[in-house]
Structures are given as structure tokens and as C-alpha cells.
Amino acid sequence: MVRRMRRLAAVAAGAMVAVLLSLTVAEAAKAAPKTPPAGVDITGHGLAEPLQLRADTHPAHVVAVIEQVNHRGLVRQSGGPKKADLGPKYTVVVLAGDVPKQTYDLYPKAVGGPRVFRPAKQPDRKITAAWYLGRVSMSETLRTAGVPLERTYEAVSGGVGGGERIIPEDTLNPAQDLNEAFSELRRLLLLNIAVMLVITIGLAGIALLIRRRTR
Template identity: 40%
Template structure:
């Protein structure tokens, strides 16, 4: 009787140990949480002078993308500040579309060589369906330079038109100021003025000396 009781107790004890240890062996290994997808922004440039659109990605072209996105990103919700320019004063047109993880967000028409400086038009219909009014804006003076860095072929701006340098000057070596010539002209001007002052002073001294002799 005692042996039977001991066997039953031993069996129950062994079963309890198995039950206690079972969850530790049976529990599935938790799978690691997937890392969040990286946020990638992009900007696509298209235009009549381009054989194919140019796409700049923040993860592949950080410098070029950063330069181009600054040309339009600040216009997302601002009201227009200028009236529509005359069509024959706008110059070549390019359309830029910004995207977030390949989902289009904003679109703009840009005119880097418009007369009087770069211009930007924001259509009322935007890819992300946000409500904004159509508007014209004065673009940044760096627009032409940013487009060139992105690979957009642009001819030299004609005299009187705006460009990457602003003020309507053509982008060429002849338009750059000759610092050495300016310094030389200034030195010659100062030297000439100094000589004139010396001559005048000598003349006044001679007149004063002659006047004293006569008195």
C-alpha cells in the first residue's frame, strides 16, 4: 500500500515537473521587430529640352537633391506674391514634382531664365490633394545653378533676363568683375587726386608767399 502510494506520488511529481518545464521548451522564439522603412524623398524634373525626366533621390543624390528641393519646398502653402508674367518673358519651362517614398506630393512649374529673375508657378491641383490656390512666385536666384547641378542643360541667359546669378547678367567669364583692374583704377584715381591736392596746395602757398612779399 505504501509502495503504491509512493509510486503514485512520484508519478504525479514527475508529471508536475514536465508541466512546469513544458512552456519553457514549447514557447516559440519571438521574431525580431522589422526595422521601419527609411524615408526617401525625391524630385523629378521634366521639360521640353530634356530627352527624359531627371530624378534626384535624397539617398542617392543628397547634394543635388538638397539644392533642388530648396528651390520649391518653401512654396508649399504660401500665397502667391506676383501676377502672371507675360508668356514671352518667361523663357524655358520645367516642371518639378516632389515625392515621399515614391508617392507624389507637390508639383511646380519653374522658369529659371525669366526676364527680371526666376519665376515659379504653383498649380491649384496638387498630387496630394491638399487645398491651395494657384499662385505665381519670385524664384530664388540660385535656381539656374541648382538645375545645372542636377544635369539640366541650360543655355546662357540673354542680357536682361534673370539667371542663377540674378540681375540678368549672362553666365560667362566676360561678365565676371575684373578685381585687379578695379583695384588698379582705384589706385590711379587716388594717385591722381593726391597729385591735384599737392598742386593746389603749392599754388596756395605760392600765392600766400607772394602776397606777404607785397605787404
């Protein structure tokens, strides 16, 4: 009976170690950054030649520009502003390798806030044309990527359109801090659970051993 309990405790401890290792690997996989797109080409007002950004040399800029045209995080409009209110236009072409896949027109200085236009004619297909409210960080994102725009500060209002309070970009990074805090809390909880299970199994084994000897 004692040997059986020892084997059971060893198997349970091994299983717990395996579970913890698998959770740690899964957590690391989630935390690993996704591979950025191959690159973007930017043309438009003030650019004598296309601004070519590639993931192997400018990964942060490529990801930032792609985020500006990610329509899943943007608010769609039924119609666009008047042409006179759009301001300078910058065309962003998203590439996979050397192959153009998507194209968008960005208007960082549009009246009422930045705008994004998705043309119906895309490099590899045809879709429905659409207008979106752009992110308030559009002008600064394009400027840091190399587009000749005047320096601005982001207006904070949820990330899309409008805004009232002006704060420098480098002071805003709550998502990263929260993710790190939750990751640390999860690791601590898993460690506590593992310790409690090991102690419980050990106490159960000792109790059975004592009971066996006192009979």
C-alpha cells in the same frame, strides 16, 4: 558638517556634468542635417525623359532643388509674367518614397528673374495657385542637377530675384562659417562656466573646512 559639504560638492559637480552632457547632445542634434526628401522628378525643355533624383544617390541635388520650390523663403506675386517672357519651363515633382506630393513649374530664364509657379492642382490635394519670385541660383541649381542649361553665375541680392554683383557660387558660404563660429563660442562659454562653478564649489568647501577647524 565637512562630510555634508563634500557630499554637496560631489552632487553639484555631478549635476553640472549632466547638464553639460545634455547640452552637448542637444547641440549635436541641432547640428545634424535633416533627412532630405525622398526625391524629385524633373521634366521640361531639353529633357528627353524625366530626370529622377533620389536622396540615397543624389542627396545634395535633391535638397538644392527642394530649396528652389520652398515657398516659405520666396516672395509671392499677385500675378505672373507674360507667357512670352517666361522662357523654358521645368516641372519639379517632389516625392515622399514613390508617392508624388507636390508639383511646381520653374522658369529659370524668365525676363526679370527666375519665377516659380505653384499649380492649384497638386498630386494629393487642391490649393490656391500662386506665383513666386524664384531664387537667383535656380538656373545653376538645375544645371548641376542634370538639366541642360548654360552655365551661369549667381547674382547676389539676398537670394530672391534680381541682383547686380556676380560672384561664383563656391565663394559664397557665410552661413556655414558663422554657424561653426557660434558653435565653438558656445562650447567655450559652457566650458568656462563649468570650470568657474567647480572652482567656486571647491573654494567654498575649503573655507568651511578651515572655519570648522579654527573653532
